[in-house]
Amino acid sequence: MDSLRNYEIDFVKLKLGQHHFDYKIDDSFFGLKENSLIEHGKVNVHLLIDKKDRLMNLTFTIEGIVMTDCDICLDAFNLPINGIELIAIKIVDEPKESDGEIIYLGPNAISFNVYDHIYEIICTCMPMTKTCKNNTPKNKLCNPQMLKFLSESNDSSQNIEKNTDPRWDKLKNIKD
Numbered sequence: 237m238d239s240l241r242n243y244e245i246d247f248v249k250l251k252l253g254q255h256h257f258d259y260k261i262d263d264s265f266f267g268l269k270e271n272s273l274i275e276h277g278k279v280n281v282h283l284l285i286d287k288k289d290r291l292m293n294l295t296f297t298i299e300g301i302v303m304t305d306c307d308i309c310l311d312a313f314n315l316p317i318n319g320i321e322l323i324a325i326k327i328v329d330e331p332k333e334s335d336g337e338i339i340y341l342g343p344n345a346i347s348f349n350v351y352d353h354i355y356e357i358i359c360t361c362m363p364m365t366k367t368c369k370n371n372t373p374k375n376k377l378c379n380p381q382m383l384k385f386l387s388e389s390n391d392s393s394q395n396i397e398k399n400t401d402p403r404w405d406k407l408k409n410i411k412d
């Protein structure tokens with residue numbers, strides 16, 4: 237069972253230089269989040285911390301699968317995700333609000349929890365449009381019964397056309 241404590245980095249104990257952390261995320265990771273958008277997944281997270289004086293550069297590398305619902309036929313499928321995200325932590329005398337990429341901590345801070353960051357990175361790795369075409373392994377197609385149902389109600393199929401991300405159209409052309 238996963239716990240938030242596993243994601244606490246006691247950075248005061250780290251020497252200057254590079255440090256590596258590996259997290260093997262499974263369903264219990266997502267169970268820690270209230271109202272998580274994701275319930276099932278297997279994701280490997282590698283965190284590289286480059287510690288300098290009053291500054292730490294964090295590089296998160298994420299790769300795995302999460303279970304999600306197809307935007308077209310609503311079937312659940314395994315969506316492959318991967319991405320890299322950088323965050324800097326600065327130790328300052330008067331900490332101010334984070335501006336997204338830089339987090340400010342006061343001089344007495346001794347640890348930092350990366351759980352929420354990993355969760356958010358996984359969410360942002362998911363494409364805007366998620367369809368069975370993106371699944372892995374590549375053996376799933378949209379649920380034919382649902383497609384039939386959708387094509388019988390013209391209104392909803394038109395809505396789906398409009399909502400399609402134009403970037404996927406480009407990918408479609410490459411595949412076809």
Ligand SMILES: [Zn+2]
Binds near residue numbers: 311368
């Ligand atoms: Zn589908």
